Amino acid sequence: MSARDEILRRIDGIVPVRPASEVAADYARIDRDYVRRHHADGVLDLFAERxxxxxxxxxxxxxxxxxxxxxxxxxxxxxxxxxxxxxPEAWLAGVTSELVRDPAVAGLDRLAGAVTACAAAIAETGTIVLDHGAGQGPRALSLVPDYHLIVVRAGQVAPDVPEALERLDPSRPLTLVSGPSATSDIELSRVEGVHGPRTLEVVIAE
Structure with a gap:
């Protein structure tokens, strides 16, 4: 038994596994009487702005x-x-630069950048969500290269967070992208590219 399995076994011993029916019942009782959408029109314009x-x-x-x-x-x-x-191969039809399909993790830091699709996007927050399914690759591909080009189809843009979450599978690993990687020190000096791509380009296909 690995150390990971042992830790999970101990956790299971502390927190008993609840029947799926109980979990579903608790989930159904959550109060969802909140505003689901703040914008009805101009969703793509808002997303581009944010x-x-x-x-x-x-x-x-x-x-x-x-x-x-x-x-x-x-x-x-x-x-x-x-x-x-x-x-989609059609997206790459005009590319003349060299492409590496499913690059190995060990070589990601040597890439000039990465191109991916996305799972959903949120206009209200300007956030793009990757669930690392088809066309998105593993999480490392979106974090290690210094440049990331994301293609967002118009139909993938939800006006607000609730609608976007309903389009996603919560069992998948989700990466939420809100601009290029950036952080600030105590003096508010902004530094980009510390824990992700320094440059983010988003192409909205309408």
Whole structure:
């Protein structure tokens, strides 16, 4: 038995496992009488505004013109870019720079950047959610390279948090992206790229 298994065994011994029916009943009793949506119109405009507020670059295009935009953004950052399985091949049709499919974790720090899709996005908060399914790759791919290009389809943008969460599978590992990686010290000196990509570009395909 591994140390991890032993720790989990001890936790299970302290906190008894409850029947699924009890958990479901408790979940159903949660009061959800709250405002679900603050915006009915202009959702994409709001999302673009909030993402840009976090110092990310926002580009808006059509589905038909998406391959050109992706190719141009990657060409502007010479080097090899990581691409996860499941990313639509059509998005990469115009790319001339070198791409590595499902790059090994050990080589992520040598990539010029990564290109991924997303699972959902939230207009109210300017947040993009990855659940690391098809087209998104493992969490490390979105955190280690210094540059991250995320494609967000218009239909993936929810007006507010409640609707976005309903589109997600809570059993999956979720990464919430609100702008490029940044932190501040006690004097409020902003430093970018400490624990994630220093540069984030978001392409909204309408």
């Amino acid at each position: 993402v840009a507020h976090y110092r990310a670059t926002v580009l808006r295009t059509t589905e038909a013109d998406l391959p050109r935009v992706v190719a141009e953004r990657l060409a502007a950052r010479p080097g090899t870019h990581g691409v996860p399985s499941g990313l």
